[in-house]
Amino acid sequence: MLVNKTIDFIPILPLEVSSSIFDKLILQTKTDCLYLSKQWHQSLVSHPATWSTLYIDDNDDNEIVIQRITNILPSIAQHVRHLTLSTKHPYISQKFIVAMQKGYFINMKSMRVDGKSIRNLESSDYVVSPEILLKMGHTLTFLDLDLQHADFNIKDLLCGLPHLITLKFKANSGAPTMDNNNTTELSSSYNLSTMNHPLKDLALEVRSLQGTSTNAEVLIRQCHQLQRLVLNNCWDDYPSEFLEKFCPDLKILAYNYDDVDVDKLDNNNEKHNKKHRGLRKIYVSQSASFFQPNFRYILQLIHTNKATLEVIDIGDTLTLEDPPFDQFGQQPRHHPANINTEDIQEDTGYLELMNLKSLAIRYDKGHPIAALLFQSIPFYPALTTLKVPKGQNTHRIVDQLITSFEQPLQKLNFDITLEDEREDIADMCLQRLFKHYAALASSPAPQPSPLPITSTLEAIHLKDSCGILTDNTLYTLSNIPTIRDFGLDSGSPNITVQGLYTFFKRRAKTLTHVSLTRLLYIRDADLIAFADLLTHVTHMKMEHLFCVFDHGIFSLIQKAVCLKTLIINDCPVASSQDAVISFAKSKRIENIKICVKHCPNYLVDQYFSQ
Numbered sequence: 001m002l003v004n005k006t007i008d009f010i011p012i013l014p015l016e017v018s019s020s021i022f023d024k025l026i027l028q029t030k031t032d033c034l035y036l037s038k039q040w041h042q043s044l045v046s047h048p049a050t051w052s053t054l055y056i057d058d059n060d061d062n063e064i065v066i067q068r069i070t071n072i073l074p075s076i077a078q079h080v081r082h083l084t085l086s087t088k089h090p091y092i093s094q095k096f097i098v099a100m101q102k103g104y105f106i107n108m109k110s111m112r113v114d115g116k117s118i119r120n121l122e123s124s125d126y127v128v129s130p131e132i133l134l135k136m137g138h139t140l141t142f143l144d145l146d147l148q149h150a151d152f153n154i155k156d157l158l159c160g161l162p163h164l165i166t167l168k169f170k171a172n173s174g175a176p177t178m179d180n181n182n183t184t185e186l187s188s189s190y191n192l193s194t195m196n197h198p199l200k201d202l203a204l205e206v207r208s209l210q211g212t213s214t215n216a217e218v219l220i221r222q223c224h225q226l227q228r229l230v231l232n233n234c235w236d237d238y239p240s241e242f243l244e245k246f247c248p249d250l251k252i253l254a255y256n257y258d259d260v261d262v263d264k265l266d267n268n269n270e271k272h273n274k275k276h277r278g279l280r281k282i283y284v285s286q287s288a289s290f291f292q293p294n295f296r297y298i299l300q301l302i303h304t305n306k307a308t309l310e311v312i313d314i315g316d317t318l319t320l321e322d323p324p325f326d327q328f329g330q331q332p333r334h335h336p337a338n339i340n341t342e343d344i345q346e347d348t349g350y351l352e353l354m355n356l357k358s359l360a361i362r363y364d365k366g367h368p369i370a371a372l373l374f375q376s377i378p379f380y381p382a383l384t385t386l387k388v389p390k391g392q393n394t395h396r397i398v399d400q401l402i403t404s405f406e407q408p409l410q411k412l413n414f415d416i417t418l419e420d421e422r423e424d425i426a427d428m429c430l431q432r433l434f435k436h437y438a439a440l441a442s443s444p445a446p447q448p449s450p451l452p453i454t455s456t457l458e459a460i461h462l463k464d465s466c467g468i469l470t471d472n473t474l475y476t477l478s479n480i481p482t483i484r485d486f487g488l489d490s491g492s493p494n495i496t497v498q499g500l501y502t503f504f505k506r507r508a509k510t511l512t513h514v515s516l517t518r519l520l521y522i523r524d525a526d527l528i529a530f531a532d533l534l535t536h537v538t539h540m541k542m543e544h545l546f547c548v549f550d551h552g553i554f555s556l557i558q559k560a561v562c563l564k565t566l567i568i569n570d571c572p573v574a575s576s577q578d579a580v581i582s583f584a585k586s587k588r589i590e591n592i593k594i595c596v597k598h599c600p601n602y603l604v605d606q607y608f609s610q
Helices: 015-023 027-033 038-045 063-071 073-079 090-101 115-119 130-134 155-160 214-220 241-246 267-275 295-304 341-348 368-375 394-404 423-442 471-477 497-506 524-533 550-559 577-586 601-609
Strands: 053-057 082-086 110-113 142-150 166-174 201-206 228-232 252-255 281-284 311-314 358-361 385-388 411-416 459-464 485-490 513-517 539-543 565-569 591-595
Touching: 015 038, 027 038, 027 063, 053 063, 063 073, 063 090, 073 090, 082 090, 082 115, 090 115, 090 130, 115 142, 130 155, 155 166, 281 295, 295 368, 311 368, 358 368, 394 423, 411 423, 423 471, 471 497, 497 524, 524 550, 550 577, 577 591
Parallel strands: 053 082, 082 110, 110 142, 142 166, 166 201, 201 228, 228 252, 252 281, 281 311, 311 358, 358 385, 385 411, 411 459, 459 485, 485 513, 513 539, 539 565, 565 591
Antiparallel strands: none
């Protein structure tokens, strides 16, 4: 006679084995296990590794799972080392803040709290304040706070967190201060100037930074070990003089540039960086809509750090327009119109940046620093990545790339406009460059060079704002055997489906990244034909392809067996976004982002009639 007897394996297994099992479970499964038995509940809450990382996100977890976690917070908080709080439910945020107030999180190493977790809190009693953070100050090394409102001294964060390495702080309202005049009981008990605070990475987006760099100076001058500084939403008064004095190890500086687009610190090269002090990367004015940077200070920074600079990324198209200066009373003194290009060139000549690897300029050719940087391209022997904005002379840039470099660039991003050039000249110039790179790719390897230069063109992105590219351009480009990343944004009538098909066919074995934008003639049948060729593509991006529908997208997902990332914007699929995402995930696509538009009826009728 068979006896159905179940055995509870948790009491039998060694503690480290059961702990390893629990640690590998997803959050929902962990909470389900809490209710199997009292013994399982006790075992789960007492395993530190099981709750080491706690990620509370409404998008990933249902409300019941999150509610179960908040119920056991007093028992598991001591085990949490990495916390991310991203919830729109106020009572969930309150539970976590109360746990912080009571000092439950005594072993926290990193914490992220986003804006939506704080936005709907009605009571001021539930605020992530320096006093709360002080209770976990002896262990916290990473802090990312996105507060809707803040009225405390930011220096208190450093005073209460003496081991903090990374601080990202954002406040949309209130008046967070940084000055010495607003001394609190907490900050008065610490002397930051004698603490030698270990903070290395600081990103601030605070309204009180507007107007003058003095507000930021008070804080930054206490952080002598700072290596990465991101100041966003700021005015044009740069933290100039005190940076070199108080931040001798600074490697990355971003001003009015979104933190997510700025490179992170590379800890692997920390020992090398200490031997060669100086800025490695400069990012300026990417996210500013009306705050104009001090352009002379940018030039001064470049000159001062010309021996170490590796990345320069300056400006965006928004600042080229006429910003609303009237509301401020007058035009800023550092507006491009107030800078004399001849004076700058007369003072500096050409810029010799021996270690510059990446140059991205988003200002047009009328900007003095853009003109100076582009005319100095021959003096960047280590350059591997170049972003050419619209308005630059294609003929001159191509001549510089051909005559000044023995090796091709690794990444080239070209925004093509006519300006003073004829349509055929710009297209012929690009064909000449691609023929040159194809010849270099087939030539023998060069002699070893002390410069970190590449010998292959791996990524090419072309934005054809005037519709001048042709099939011949793509055919010439297809002769370069090393291209892995290809992007095309063009409404040119001279680029056909057959031209694209030929390009993909010739480069099918090497392409891994493809981006197609504004190619209005591509239809489902064309996309399916491309998918038969792009069997090695892992990343695909499609934008504004208004004649691509469900059948084409589903067939692409089905045929592109190596696809891991799929981004679709403004492609008018008729079915729901959830259906596309569900099918993509069933085909093991790891990262999918879709923003679709339902196709207008006249496009549907036109499509099926043809």
